[in-house]
Amino acid sequence: MTLSFAAPADNAIDLNVISQDDLGNWLENQPAATKAWVLANGFSGRIGEALVVPDTEGQPRLALAGYGSTAARARGRFALAAAATKLPSGDYRITSGLPDDQAEVEALGWLLSGYRFDRYKSATPMRAHLVAPDGIDVAKVEAIANGEALTRTLINTPASDMGPPDLEKAARELAGAHGASINVIVGDELLKENLPMIHTVGRAANRAPRLIDIRWGGSGPTLTLVGKGVCFDTGGLNIKPGSSMGLMKKDMGGAAAVLGLAHMIMAAKANVQLRVLIPAVENSISDNAYRPQDILTSRKGLTVEINNTDAEGRLVLADALALADEEKPDQIISMATLTGAARVAVGPDLAPYFSDDANFVTALEASAAKVSDPVWRMPFHTPYESMIEPDIADLDNAPKGGFAGCITAALFLRRFVTDSNYAHFDIYGWQPSAAPARAKGGVGQGTRALLDAIDRILTP
Template sequence: MSLSFAAPSDKAIPLHVVSEDDFATWSKDQSASAQAWISAQGFTGASGQAVAVAGEDGAPAMAAIGYGTEKSRKRGRFHLAGGAAKLPKGDYAVVGGLSDQDAPSEALGWLLAGYRFDRYRKQTPLMANLVAPAGVDATRIEALAAGEALTRDLINTPASDMGPPDLEQAARDLAQEHGAKIAVIAGDALLEQNLPMIHTVGRAADRAPRLIDMHWGKTGPKLTLVGKGVCFDTGGLNLKPATSMGLMKKDMGGAAAVLGLAHMIMATGLKLQLRVLIPAVENAVSGNAFRPQDILTSRKGLTVEINNTDAEGRLVLADALALADEEEPDQIISMATLTGAARVAVGPDLAPYFSDDPDFVSALETSAAEQADPVWRMPFHDAYEQLIEPGIADLDNAPKGGFAGCITAALFLRRFVTESPYAHFDIYGWQPTDAPARPKGGVGQGTRAIYAALGPLLRL
């Protein structure tokens, strides 16, 4: 699978992007035979429609994709991708109807429409290839698409083939591709290296827990990405019901997201010093599994009372965040499929995030709109700090009451970052239904927005 643009060519099929509002005017400019064919196909410029008009030799001579109305475009994204799959085989070049502002995101959407998860079954490829529209940075868009494809592949792979060793190998492959350095601390060495909560959460599984630590870049500001790598989450001794366990292969979505983002950064050569930390574990059930009411001591020295073994993600992230903070980078960002409360709050399509830095918020909100990668700011609400303080220990990993679950989880994580600017993303990492450029399955969230925000945020 290659998510890349077609080479420019005089033989590329002209592609018109036609909105419903402009359809009548555009149609009048076409030949009589083309008008007849377009009318017969019922093409009106509605979003997701596509039509190809044959030339004298029977091959497509021109094509059009519907761009809908301004209102319909606000209710979705990647509108060209919706029509790309309906076009016959060929290379297509946009000749009108697409603004310079929309061209990058629509071009990205077209590439992402070509994504197929074909590890276990052959999939029908996208037949229509796009020539990069004028003014679009093709190399950058292809890097974004490749990073997103990596994230999707990792999430879509079941835990039988994506356990902690496999996630480690994926990180090693990425490091080798870009000349990054990587180190891994696994098994009992986690205790020797003062990463006790990562060890505790993962010790019950047959495949040993580990911390993956990747470095790239020698100059520029320091950015550390921390991704939750729970390769499967049974809930531990607080066992999940079957309905909640069914999608838990995606509980390493935070790790998948930061690896995809790392590819975007390295492939485009951003001038920064990148560190990626992934605590990779399975939350399994065994005789040595950690228990409710256990009290754990973290790398930072804070003690944590375990009131639900199914709130394990914040435990492994806590040790990784404490390690990240010791280096005092210019920015720490954590990404995790952390709480169901976040899904209740904003649904599957938005990536909720937490940050108290107005510069980070401003840069991210601007880039999210430009990248068609929606995010939503949630509060680090200090008044809820008392909810994560059980009394018997410094912190409670699962406060009672059920209120503000994503906020209390974020506040818990913030306790482990005291020296560095910090932002946290509580993503879903899963597309529940097919949508243009986003087939059902694993999906990246927030990563393109973060990538585009790094320039103004870190003054690259």
């Protein structure tokens, strides 16, 4: 689906965005009939309230959208979107009440409210359409909305229709839409190209493992995005219980996120040389599945002892990160639904990230606040390196003890990047319950903040 603003039109309905604190002043400047109608309908300006004020013929004359209080807005995001979904059919033009510095974020929230995942069941489309507010970058906001829609759809699609070949198809369509090049290494060719851990994790599945490699842009700083593309994770021979396997269609959420971000970057025609690497696999069970206590040799030459086949994401990412690092790009960023420990630490709404680069941190944190895409910095705590070093190999893919699981996973990945600036995002990729602009289901995290910060990250 395509998310876009309504075309400007003379018959667009004027929309007044009204906070609880400003309602009284607004009413004092309205005709008596309008004031009476608003009061009779109990409109108070709370977040999520919407009201149409009719003219003498019963047609919409103007509309009101509650914007809540400062404290209420601090408890959530996309306050305008909460009202937008309750407005009747029509095109709406914001005429008052929306702060200029929030216009872009709130307009984006309105667009995202129109997202529907309707591949398998019809869904009622959003009825209220927004004319883009004055002063916003329309093309950019629409690119962000559609990049986010791509991420959501890829995550929401079940593994029956989103295996490694399907993820490759989506990547090819994205590359084709933007004139990017794409190369895909499949099956046993992974061994010939020295990508052994991607092959090992995915070899037990009927749908062959692969590495997807997209390139775009001929000038500017170099940026490589690496996304975990585990299209379904049974846990391998360390099989997950059913309760833990239920959401494993989203274990390719990192791949979905970087493809969505890549769309945003390419649609915005950012001055960057972009590379996207996605190891796409299924972690399945068969007679040739890899086993606990196996020792794998990575692309980088580091050996890895397998102490849990359910810690597979870091294995496929490791080979992709080593490949990325060989070109020494200005920045490598990995995104993955990697550990349950990250969810325990910060819950589903925050995107934990790891970086030792002060410029990266400063730029990202400022952008995250600006675009309402919350992130939380976690430490690359070097003293924990000993926890990922077993007796008989260079690295342990699943340290015992249960402490600092997201940190040890990040430290594991960092071992495979030695010549480039590196940041890692351990995202959840799922909205557990519906919220303004975010339907229950797959969701992007950290990508809008990265897009906003990218110039400052790459050209400090």
